[in-house]
Amino acid sequence: MSLLLANRPRRIAVPFGSTAASLVFAFAVFGMPRAAAAESSSSQASSASARLEIRTSDGLGTIHLDGREVGQGTFAGDVAAGSHEIRVSREGFDTFEKKVQVAADQLLVETIVLERSETDASPADAPPVPVSSRAADGIYGGLNLGALFMPRGSDNTIDLGCESIGATSCEPSKPMGALAAGYVGYALEPIGLELFFGMLGDVSRPKATFDGVRGSDINPLAAAPARTEEFIFARYGGFAALRSRVWWDLSRWRVSFAGGVGAGYNRMAMRRTAKTDDGGENVYNTEQQGYWSPLVTLDLSIQLKVGKTSSLSLGGLLIAENASGKARVPPAGHQFITGGTATVPRPVDTPSYDMASGPQIYLGPYVGVQLGP
Template sequence: MWCSKVSGILAMLGTMGGGLLALWPQPCLAQGAELEQPPRALSQLTLDVSEPGVLVEVDGAVRGVTPLEGPLDLPGGKHQLSLAKVGFVTLREEVELAAGPQRLAFQLRPRSSSARMSVGATLLPAELWLDGEQVGPLPWSGEVPPGEHVLAARGPAAVSEERRVSVLDGENVVVTLSLLPRRGPLLIEVQHASIYVDEAWMGVGRFDGSVPVGKHRIRLKRIGFTSKEYDVDLAPEETWRLSDVSFGEGAAAGAPEPPRRDSWRGVYGQVGLFGWFSAKPTDELRRECPPARASGSCDWYPSYGGGLALRAGYSFGWLAVEGLVAGLADAWYDQLRYDVEQSSQQSAFYGPARSERYTFARYGGAFGLGARVLTPTQGVRGTFGLTFGFVTRVERYFRVSSTSSNVTTPLGTATIPDARAETSGSDSQASPLLLADLGVLFGSTPGLKFQLGLLLAATFGSSTEAPARRGSLGRDAAGQPLPFGSAAIDISRGSQLFFGPILGVQLGH
């Protein structure tokens, strides 16, 4: 600004003397020339859009909605133009504007107003329901509006769950509906009668459940009376009821209806867990108690164990023959106390005064053949089996021997341990085995049944003797080791009785 004023003054002085103007620096004149440049030219843009209500954006800024009130004043040059409206494809375009009035026309293209859907089903025949309306049999294909739709399939014997499917404009969607069998309520109330639906046992006296729609055969059985049979065609959403059935005065011949022999005749297999307990173990120490010969004592405890049995057989009705394979194990312990020292000349179980704990363990397998009696009834069957075979086992013992001394102190007398020694031994046994079991089977025949019963067993004969063991336990007053030892031990001597529960399953007849 100041350059302009000074330039005016110098112009006046120029009339008086041109020499002074030549002395004024030229950069001031150049700077004044740059500040006085004219502004950028404007363009007046008029838009002709094919649709009203179109949102107009220029360079990301909203300029209005068509039809616009007048031209848009924009600087000349390049600009980003956007035209958008629901239901039409958004138009984005770069335009270059010159100075002065300018008019541009645009045509918006509508979006696609439909989509295509193809629907199949896992079970035919079935009808398709689209948004609550029945549209035709499956498989089905047709055009649908864009958006979310609810599909369902319904057939005479099967139905699907509702399924929601979303489709976009112009999209082709393929959908498969999974159908499940329709079920209908079935209520049967007949006292003291076994209820069968399609030869499957459902209970005694009452059945309240659902079965697939369609045809079924209801059979009612009661001991001493002729069976009743009913053919049922259960429709969808129909409840079928049966009650107040009279069996009359018994069968026409005055005898119970004989069971079908095919139900009881055939092959069966059984697997079960069993307990294997004995109140009186038969090891040599329990029977003879070596410490008792020198004022000692013995304490013994029952044996506990169990096993897994596999049986396979053939039923002739009341009677069946079967084979058995089983694995079993049990364990127990004895506590011995020697109050005085004994030499090897006095006893085969010699050594210093001490206490000993023997832990015994047996494990092995058994096999055998037997017979079984089963009651020919449905639902609940009584069973009694008798099997003769052999058992072979590995038998081991683990002995822990310890000595102690009484020490007198000003505070009193205390017992402290002196020494401790551990030994072990093993032998084997193969002996005859007799098994008897009594129980109940719950379930259908033929079919899966659960077994609950009681096992009684006996083994006979003696095992080979575990070898004698010798060693040292503590030291005498001179510091010399004190020897101790035992004779060979018979872990199983004579016969032994076992008992325990049975829990298993049986498949077949």
């Protein structure tokens, strides 16, 4: 037997009387084309595949492909070309189902947003809002309500200049007040720039006593008549400041610090009630005096995140300004104590009073709400 194979037409010389030669001939004629056909079919089958990627918007949910679970929140793999059925389920959300058609060598990406079920349990049963799902940048704002205290006082005349008014003794009073404020800004995590604005008010009630006999060395003639003078110093105003804010997220909590500079305008008024031991009385009300002042503000708070864009705040605030010498009441004449056992009105000394002077430092707690990042 002889077998010649070449790149061009094959020539096979086989003695037909040989059984072995017949087998070789059958393989050459029928076997080789079939092997080539099988190889071609395998190549076509391997090329008839596609790439399918499935993901949910928040990375949660069970993904099924053609009835088989393939992942949690995300799936990526090769699939056969043709029709496939996608189903995504998650507790508390409507099940998502969709049929997709993919062609050979195609890449198909499906991003799925699950809708919360209307028949779901109460919001209290909903899972906590993941910190990562909160927007990090954007517009934010808040409102605060708080109390204000002035630990070092307002440095009014009764606090600092008891002798200057001729009083025997004085009882200072620390101002107390309230604050309503708001802020709005833009955040680029973890820093925000904001406008802080608000209104405040405070009241103090010092007292001066005159024994009617011995005044001070500075003003000895003011001792008579014996009396007690009760003062009310009232102040109200508004302010605005440009602040920067930084914060640190701790799961559902956030620590925030803000500080900045600005300006404020306040108006003050005074009421003095002088009463003698025998029942005489004089009430003296002043006109309001106003002053402008630069100010510095610092704010430290802790926030509880109660939603994707809302937080409850508890913090402490410092506001420092300067009243200089502009919150001053000029002296007044023709003030008399009437009534009592005296048959004629008795004059009462009414000098100039500083309702506030020098640095004014407010400290106080507040509660509030913030919307935004």
